[in-house]
Amino acid sequence: MSEVRLAAEPRTEFGKGAARRTRRAGKIPAVLYGHGSDPKHLALPALEFARVVREHGHNAVLTLNIGNAESELALTKTVTTHPIKNYIEHVDLLLVRRGEKVTVDVPIVVNGEAAPGTLVTQDLTTIQVEVEALHIPEHVEISIDGAEAGTQVLAGQIALPSGATLTTDPEALVVAVNVAPTAEELGAEPAEGEAEAAEGVEAEAPAPSEQPEG
Structure with missing residues (x-):
């Protein structure tokens, strides 16, 4: 899997209201953690990150350029998607080192x-x-x-x-x-049209002729 570079911004506001404002600005709230470091709250560009997930899957490894700080290598650990509207709500990122196994x-x-x-x-x-x-x-x-x-x-x-x-x-x-199971094993019943046709045949069958009394 190829390494992908992505710009990220530090987040200083937290909570549901702040997350909604971040998403309205075209960004995704994210948290970067691992290696015993304090979690870093970030905002990722929504369109670019969605493209990364489409092209590389949910195990994408990102080189994050966070403001003026040194870049960080991060594994996409969890992507939370809205259950109805299907947009990305939040991302958890795991800090990794080159050569490290995950x-x-x-x-x-x-x-x-x-x-x-x-x-x-x-x-x-x-x-x-x-x-x-x-x-x-x-x-x-x-x-x-x-x-x-x-x-x-x-x-x-x-x-x-x-x-x-x-x-x-x-x-x-x-x-x-x-x-593969057979139709009999599946307990298949005649189709509705077939059943009606069979009933029609029975209804139209002539009654047995009566013998005249002697």
């Missing part, structure tokens, strides 16, 4: 199509790895192309980039390929 959750991308007549289930969407801060993978990949029913992929079977160590349980199930 523990992060990395997204899993499943590629390919399993064999016909199978159903693929994915139990985990991320795995946790320990890796150097400037070499965090944007994702890891699993191929299920042509996989037959009964195939399982465990966390320990995922190929990791050089220098990364798995911290998720290696026996954790990530993807399973099973036999």
Whole structure:
């Protein structure tokens, strides 16, 4: 993952009202912490940071230029998004050093199509790895192309980039390929139109002819 430079401003106002004013000014409230230092309250440029998240994911490493102070290297730790309006409300940043290893959750991308007549289930969407801060993978990949029913992929079977160590349980199930259930197994009922057609046939069936009395 490439390093991204971003300008940041110190924040001196706190609380919900101050956070709203920061967002109205086109910035995102953020806190930088770690390495035993006092937390630094910052304002990040909203558009630029949103672009970083889109392009690099939530594990982006930023070189922050904070006012006139020396730049700081920071890992994007938590991005809080508004549940309805979907804008970024707040960011937690972790101070890191060059060469330092960090523990992060990395997204899993499943590629390919399993064999016909199978159903693929994915139990985990991320795995946790320990890796150097400037070499965090944007994702890891699993191929299920042509996989037959009964195939399982465990966390320990995922190929990791050089220098990364798995911290998720290696026996954790990530993807399973099973036999697809039949309509009978799913308890499928006739479609509404089919049921009505069947009732119509029964209603139109002629009644048995009566035999004349002798």
